[in-house]
Amino acid sequence: MNFSEVFKQSNQLCKVSPDGKYLATCVQYRLVVRDVSTLQILQLYTCLDQISHMDWSSDSLFILCAMYKRGLVQVWSLEQPDWHCKIDEGSIGLVSSRWSPDGRHILNTTEFHLRVTVWSLCTKAVSYIKYPKACSKGIDFSRDGCYMALAERRDCKDYVSVFVCDDWHLLRHFETETQDLAGLEWSPNGCVLAVWDSCLEYKVLLYSLDGRLLSTYSAYEWSLGVKSVTWSPSSQFLAIGSYDEKVRILNHITWKKITQFEHPSTINNTKAVSVCKRSSICLITYCQFLLLPAPDEICPLPVQIPVVKPDPDRANPKIGISSLAFSADGRYLATKNDNMASVAWVWDMQKMNLVAVLEHTSAVKCFQWDPKHPRLALCTGNAKLYLWSPAGCVSVQVPAEGGFQVQSLSWHCTGDSLILLGKEQLCLCYMETEQEDK
16 A cells, blocks of 8 residues: 655545546645646646635536635636636525536526526526525436436425436426425436435435336334435445434335344344454454454454434434445445444445444544445544455555544545545555556
């Protein structure tokens, strides 16, 4: 494992292009584009104000920079550095900006969610979509880029509109059976749209592309409900994390629950082989032996997981499953329970059981699966990078000067490297490949 030198960045704005060739970072009002392989600066762009959001187009030819305070969006071209585009939303303001799947349209959401404006970079045409709902995930594109689902709120009712992305005409418009729609997400195959209610009511609804209600799932009533939702890569499973500290798995045939994963405060499983502690991580591994170098401490079961009691007087209590992520092959599911914030859980989706519990000395800030292999990267806000795979786990000190603390991370699309983000810095971690080992 090798590390690059440290570079500056602002607001965690750092992204690799979809084709994997370039690395874009924002430093205040400047946009810096580097070659991923050499980290040499290829382009340097200057925006009109500090950048709030940055994103690549799907073909890696354009970069969007949004300045929400000024209601501005600037677009830069990699092929033609002298070309640029400026979109000014004016007094109506700007709270969100994103690319369409074709990389030639920009969708801006105005303040107070009055409308979504669709700007065309090719024809300069402008389209308006009214009544977008202010919710955590109110817009989602199908994986093939053909359709856009938009959550709407009008006349005190929730609706979903499905648009065709080629020309933005309305394909379907239907009312949803929700009290206060909180989010929506297409299945990876684009056949089913999952819609879920606010945390005040446990309700998940599955709709077909033509707006038919396929199924409704509710695990319980009269308590805080859904907190996170994610699809498996194959679209066969829908994982639902809730405030009762459980993950429920629905199957794609009957849309019924096939299993649920609980997050107990005491690990006392007879299938557990070993509990290995390090100064910074404790690994509990099931159904396998793990060989670790000294001076690891082997701890007997049961193992007590540290639990933080949430404040009942505060909104959005720190309890329940806030993070769900499937591995690229769909074999594993990683979860985080907010009142056990220092622990990440890994589940086997073939055997439907717990594989590993990764306990750290501080709260897990971010975890993400390798896009090519069943390998999980984690960070906790300290100077270490943690990796888990079915073979075991490892923690690596980031050899950067000045106390580099990893706040978040993301994989390169090849799985050969990781981008590690600190508060105001970044560095790359290069993984050793099999060819290099040979």
